[in-house]
Amino acid sequence: MTGEARVPPPLSHRVPDLGALELLLAVARHGSLGRAARDVGVTQPAASSRIRAMERQLGVALLDRSPRGSRLTDAGALVTDWARRIVEAAEAFDAGAQALRDRRDSRLRVAASMTIAEYLLPGWLIALRAERPDTAVSLLAGNSAAVAGRLLVGEADLGFVEGLSVPEGLDGTVVAHDRLVVVVAPSHPWARRRAPLTPGELAATPLILREHGSGTRQVLGAALAVHGGLAQPLLELSST
Secondary structure, three states, rough: OOOOOOOOOOOOHHHOOOHHHHHHHHHHHHOOOHHHHHHHHHHHHHHHHHHHHHHHHHHOOOOEEEEOOEEEHHHHHHHHHHHHHHHHHHHHHHHHHHOOOOOOOOEEEEEHHHHHHHHHHHHHHHHHHHHHHOOOOOEEEEEEEHHHHHHHOOOOOOOOOOOOOOOOOOOOOOOOOOOOOOOOOOHHHHHHHOOOHHHHHHOOOOOOOOOOHHHHHHHHHHHHHHHOOOOOEEEEEEEE
């Protein structure tokens, strides 16, 4: 024995693939392996084999099979809930990736700040696809200043940014509200304190910040301006 810790297999070997998870969700919807197989476009033997392979991979029984159909076990119901979140995340990933592709037939060119592009826009694109499936969208991502620049030179039709005001030369409307929170490691002294953090303390502390031109940084800088402004950053990053 070498005493070395065992390295677990890669995540891709421990988590079922997307097709298997979609099949499990179809079984949950239809209550029948046969109807689920037709729904996802595979034969019933192939679907049965795929479910059994997933059960072996996870080490739990997912379905109770009977002549009346297939019913999720308690463990299967829990796995199905987790699977639904993964599939929904994959749908958002697909919508975002599709918008990033350079499509000549695009009719709507959308520019978005990094925070919005990462967290909000995929869901909005899915909703747009449901309402107007024939609308092709291309996506350009950058910080808020870059988004405003693309709109001003006509490289985008619509922009989404976060910040305190509409960039000069553009019209805008508020579509959502967000809030900034301070995040520290569990070992940081602030994690154990009970007294509220004061704006002065925050302003005097080197932080990990977004880069200049970011709407997030603009909002934080404005909030701390009367308390001395932002200290020299510990690190600047172009994305959350």
